[in-house]
Amino acid sequence: MLETVLDNVGGLSKRHTPESLRALLLARSTRRPDGCLIVQGYGTQRGVHQKIAGRAWAHIVAYAVFVGPVDPTLKVDHTCGVKDCVEPTHLRQISHAENCRTRVQAPTCRNGHERELDPATGRLRRQCRRCNADAQQRWRIRQAAERAASLTPQGMAESKARWDAR
Structure with missing residues (x-):
């Protein structure tokens, strides 16, 4: 079986392809002046992690379709600190320990x-x-x-x- 970039994205509906997810993310996102690409997932609350395409976290889906495969041992982190941002240049994979150390309190x-x-x-x-x-x-x-x-x-x-x- 051929491995795809979406294999390690949990909660994702199986009917989606990387191309359809890319189009869905771009259609549901708006660009802010500071460079963040804010996605509107399920729900109306701003400033929290958003779900999209089933029960998958939008920032993890964005990392998979825009950057590359997701390593299941690492977390997808926002360098901008905006939880509903899906801008590929603002996403990175880091360890859980590093994620906890850099979290703003x-x-x-x-x-x-x-x-x-x-x-x-x-x-x-x-x-x-x-x-x-x-x-x-x-x-x-x-x-x-x-x-x-x-x-x-x-x-x-x-x-x-x-x-x-x-």
Whole structure:
């Protein structure tokens, strides 16, 4: 069997050829002044990875049809940092470790708190201390409620007596 450039692209509909995908990507894309070629895949949200031609990621399909075969051990990365860009000169294949090292981190957590630098890794912590403390408090409350619900009135009295004896 002849190997094609599309063999390592996951989620791609089998009816597509490299030529039909090239035409589809160009028809659904618009050029921005900064040089990015922005694709409109399934859905309306801008700024996120887009799917096209089945369940395949548009930037991986673009790499396969415009640049060459995709190595399944490597990730397709955007040098421009725009997740819905399919410009072939903005795409490259790098290792997962390199992809994680070069990823831009947001200075605040999803709740808007400032994130601290982790001295062990030199990168920003994934979760700020405030959100972590809030999550631990919610966990403690849930655990206490589950324990209280699981105890019978007699068991709760015995537990209280043991606790008070400490």
